[in-house]
Amino acid sequence: MANLVNLESVSKSYGERMLLDGVSLGVGEGERIGVVGLNGGGKTTLLEVLAGLAPPDSGRVSRVRDLRMRVVTQRTALPEGSTVRDVVLAEYAAEHEWAADARVRSIVDGLGISAIGLETPTATLSGGERRRVSLAAALVAELDLVVLDEPTNHLDVEGVRWLAEHLLARRISLVVVTHDRWFLDTVCGRTWEVVGGKVEQYEGGYADWVYARAERARLAATAEEKRQNLARKELAWLQRGAKARTSKPRYRIEAAESLISDVPPPRDSVELLTFAKRRLGKTVLELEDVTLGTGERTLLDDVTWRIGPGDRIGLVGVNGSGKTTLLRLLAGESEPETGRRIEGKTVRLAHLRQELDDLPGDLRVLQAVEAVAGRVTLGKQELSASQLAEKLGFPPARQWTPVDDLSGGERRRLQLVRLLMAEPNVLLLDEPTNDLDIDTLQQLEDLLDSWPGTLVVVSHDRYLVERVCDTVVALLGDGKITHLPGGIDEYLTRRAEAPLAPKPVGPQGDLGGGSDGGNGKVSAAEWRAVTKELARLERRLDVVHEKEAKLHEALAAAATEPERLMELNTELKTVLAEKDELEQKWLETSEAVE
Structure with a gap:
């Protein structure tokens, strides 16, 4: 498989800080790579060097000739005096040209460009709308490689799912920086972790990366005990709280289960609820017979909603459905048109x-x-200001940085630290994952696991909602707050069944495809053949894995027999090579059924 882009011994620093130090890597044809790491650790710098937006200080960056590449960064500069049509559909002279292309129609609808309006001047767009327009402009092109920096930040849950399905159907190469763990796990087949100026490479998406980090920490018995425990706790949630990923080899599942067998559930819901009732009493936040509108739209129509002590609620809905407006009403920052808001006497919001x-x-x-x-004091944890700041991404040396010198992501983290230091018992979080790296998200989730209060979260991050919330409600545009017992899966199903909703992609699905290799359809016969081959590969992997385990036992037993050790070591290398080949075949085959 030929590489589209190669980095050879690339280094890049800003001031005295070395962000990339002798990095060598490549992006192959059809590879989908997720880039993770701490805020300020060099993720965006890696993307800019790879895409040619910034030169390396040393080393070499090479790209194949005539590479068709688009880059969407967090800097959304659009041409002055342009309209949305000028930016997104610049290559189409007439309406019928793009309207006849199913792939382009899917992009325009899936990213909400139609709702923004093609004739809307770009100068009037919000930051989120500008990001979506830039993303649409990149995706309508015929591409070999697309490079994206935080593309999910301004998409709702449905938009994130659409983008994932679109990228999977296009089968183009992808390099993406994102903290959205569901997106990483769904789309990416490889993960790059930017840490300490180096780039560690892992096979698989988020779940595989978490497992690899935890296993590496366990085997090396490193001093990073806090990170190891947090990674194992995250694994426990992945296995217990989320739907099992049946397309993983059985030995991987068994290894993960062994690793987390002694880890308790992420939180004791009964204990937290009891504690919350003692702190908050019976009344927390209530809306009675409330009608709420914005402009000519009615968001709530005679709604009564009672939020009790210890409730942990995820609020979902499409962009513009009124989620932020509802949070402001709950916070007492706005008034309903009719009805009333009730707040308990003991509430610290x-x-x-x-x-x-x-x-x-x-x-x-x-x-x-x-x-x-x-x-x-957060639940059973008592922390100093410095300890809480460190948990949320400010190591001791960084705690003496002037606030004015912080990046946008660091200012967001500081805002969150200050909010938690006030010891609230009711938290309203509006897109808390924006600008937070994955390590900080895990620390935040760990804190919320033991936090005995009432929580309402608006987020497009499915992992966060499913991890920290017990209940999901939705604004579906009917003036009601709808309880969803089936969580986000039920929300997406309802949206897919609603009029004009984009159709989901599956074994028989179709995103409309372009000239990049088909329309995304898989026949039933092909589907059966692929699943049969996966089963065969998994059986063979089980056999090889068992053989590997026996060889390790034999090596330990032959510790005093040099000749026997050499013989066993040669046999082990052969087995490991076969295992690597089988895993590669399994990964390639599994892409057909994802």
């Missing part, structure tokens, strides 16, 4: 908004946190 609140720029990070409180 905190609201994390999408907008960055004013932060004290004249202070340093730790000072800004200690200005709220010196210590905080």
Whole structure:
């Protein structure tokens, strides 16, 4: 498989900080690669160097001739005086040309470009709309490689699913920086972790990356015990809380189960509910006979909704459905047209908004946190201001950075730290995952696991909602708040069945395809053949894995027999080579059924 882009011994620094240090890697044809790492660790820099937006300080970047590549960064500069049509459909002279292309129609509808309006001047667009327009403009082109930096930040749950299905159906090469773990697991076949100036490479998506990190930490017995425990806890949730991934080799599942066998459930719901009732009493937040509108639209029509002590609620809906408006109403920042909002006497409410609140720029990070409180108790954990800041991504050295010098993601984290330091018992979180890296997200989820309060979360991050929430409700555009016992899966099913909703892609699905290799359809016969081949490969992997285990036992027993050791070692290398080949075949075959 030929590489489309190669990096050879590439280094890149900003000031005294080395972000890439002698990195060598490549992007192959058809590869889908997720890039993860801490905020400020070099993920965006890696993308910019790979895409040619920034030159390396040393080393070489090479690309195949006539590479068709598009890049969508977080900087959304659109041409002055342009309309949405000018940007997205610039290559089409007439309406019928793009309207006749099913792939382009799917992009225009799937990313909400039709709802924005093709004749809308780009100068009037919000930041999220500009990002969606830039993404659509990239995807309508015929491509070999697309490079995306946080593409899910301004998409709702449905939009994230559409983008995943579109990229899988296109079968183009992809390099994407994202903290959306469902997206990583669904789309990406490889993961790059940018850490300490290096890029660690892993096979598989998010779940495989979590497993590999936990296993590496366990085998090496490193001093990073906190990270290991957190990774194992995340694995416990992946296995117990999410639907089993039956397309994994059995030996991988068994290894993961062995690794997490002694890990307790992520949270004790009964204990937290009891604690919450003692802290909050019976009444927390209630809406009675509320009607709420925005402009000419009615978001809530005579709705009564009672949120009790210890409730952990995920709120979903398409962009523009009114989720943020509803949170502001719950927070008491706005008034309903009719009806009333009731707040319990013991409620201490905190609201994390999408907008960055004013932060004290004249202070340093730790000072800004200690200005709220010196210590905080979150469930059974008592933490100092410095300890909480460190948990949410500010190591001791970084805690003395002036607030004005922080990046956007770091300012978002500081806002969250200050909010938690106030020890609220009711949390309203509006897209808390935006600009947070995966390690910080895991730490936030770990804190919320033991937090005994009432929680309402608006997020497009399915992992976060399914991890920290017990209930999912939706705004479906009918003026009601709809409870969804089946969670986000039920929401997506309802949306797919609604009029004009985009149809999901599956074994028999079709995204309309372009000239990039077909229309996404798989016949029943092909489907059976692929699943049969997967089963054969998994049986063979089981045999090879058992042989490998026996060889390791034999090597241990032959520790004092040099000749026998050499013979066994040669046999082990042969087995490992066969195992690698089988796993590669399994990964390639499994792409046909994902």
